[in-house]
Amino acid sequence: MNWIWNAPRRTLALIFVDCAAMMGFGMYLQHVVGLEPCPMCIVQRYCLIAVGVLALIGSLKPSTAGWWKSFAWLAVLFAGFGAFTAARQSWLQWYPPEFATCGRDFYGMIENYPISRSLPMIFRGSGDCTAIDWTFLGGSIANWSFVAFTVFFIVLLLAIFKAKR
Template identity: 70%
Template sequence: MVFLNCLAGLSRRVLLLTAATCVAMLAFGAYLQHGLGLEPCPMCIVQRYALLLVAITTGIASLREGRGWQMGWSVAGLLAADFGAFTAARQSWLQWYPPEVATCGRDFYGMIENYPISRALPMIFRGSGDCTAIDWTFLGGSIANWSFVAFASFSVVLTALLVALLRRNSRVTAS
């Protein structure tokens, strides 16, 4: 209970720290791509977009003090973090249990340009040969594994912040 009260009092800082962490992760992804020459697969690109959405929504949420403002943008950030976690979990699953026939398939932009979104999204989540490749590891985990840990952490932080803000709102209205 004390933790939630403290979290509600520091909501702008928590949101700003979340946005800054996302920006740092995007910069690290750019380093992996441009510095080390690792090409992102379609699922990696979707995770980058989810990370960018978390950064934007939590950054906007940190701009104002209003609880309604922070809660609305935090919910949007939570949805983006959950979507990113789902994508990273799916890619991790494909890396652990690769399909028997792994084809490289189309690149992300080729799928989006040549197919309607209703066909392109299932193709992205089906994965391809390059989505199952593990090109880089840290402490035994692939990029997808660490991405899942990060997105799950953002989800936990944003959920705790929302609970803290809701409790604070209910206490203010009850007084």
């Protein structure tokens, strides 16, 4: 584990590469395989993009530890929010609501409702958020997304707290 705290900027760059690869695989599943993302999947994508971009920015400037740590803290926040969203979607997949409707898409909710009303609608889930269209080793996309966000969260915290000063 020395590579995490001996070279935290390299760790941030590796997190960026992981996020880019995951986004590429998500685009493959959407555009080649034909899976349409649900509202919670869209939120997870935005969190993944935010973690990746913040990790990239934090890894670029070599001068101070404060620079990369501030961006790493922001990435921790987005990784935590992404893990929460993925966990909620996994819960909905394991225990689907009794009356599931397809509901509106993410952009339709944002365009037609204020953000204070559309965010709870996203986390309530819809019929398409409970569907499991793809699995790998018994886990759905939401399950693997939760694992990835949790790993990012832990690695970022280790890099922040254990970095050599």
